[in-house]
Amino acid sequence: GAVVSQHPSRVICKSGTSVKIECRSLDFQATTMFWYRQFPKQSLMLMATSNEGSKATYEQGVEKDKFLINHASLTLSTLTVTSAHPEDSSFYICSAGRGGTYEQYFGPGTRLTVT
């Protein structure tokens, strides 16, 4: 149990366009979802935390207008990178927290390349 999926797994977009990444908890209800960014050979950096039905909490230094997060249901959170630029190219990973446990269950990640 506790499977989290992400879609797409890879995406290439042109500079200036927007791209949406979906994160779904497949077999449990996720009260909280997290979005991370991972640069090559580096650690995961938390971008924001989203709770179902409320606004996301962004980490310091993360532009909320650029990285739009929506957590519309207990099984789906989306990250939209608006007006993407080449420096936004990275590996984006989501995770989901299940009530009653202290673990986060991670999705397989999405590689974004902005050309």
Added chain:
Amino acid sequence: AQTVTQSQPEMSVQEAETVTLSCTYDTSESDYYLFWYKQPPSRQMILVIRQEAYKQQNATENRFSVNFQKAAKSFSLKISDSQLGDAAMYFCAYRSWNQGGSEKLVFGKGTKLTVNP
């Protein structure tokens, strides 16, 4: 703010032998959770083991065990009988809280483990 330090960027071990990965952290909290995650080349993060700070007993999961030294703020991971499939990046993580009161994981920079046949 909590910080997590992994001082070994890379480690290697012979198949079937034992290796220990180091992790230290800084916190003023008395109750918290610590985790070790594995990230293989597929990039999928996999929970290896977790430790609750209030528990004195070290956590174990099959071939994986931790040496939790609360006073020293040390949380090392021991992998016994290493297997080729253990080759991965290993991240130590601390469960913290952000300003909004939501939980967050603070990760170390990772240790790349190579298993030699």
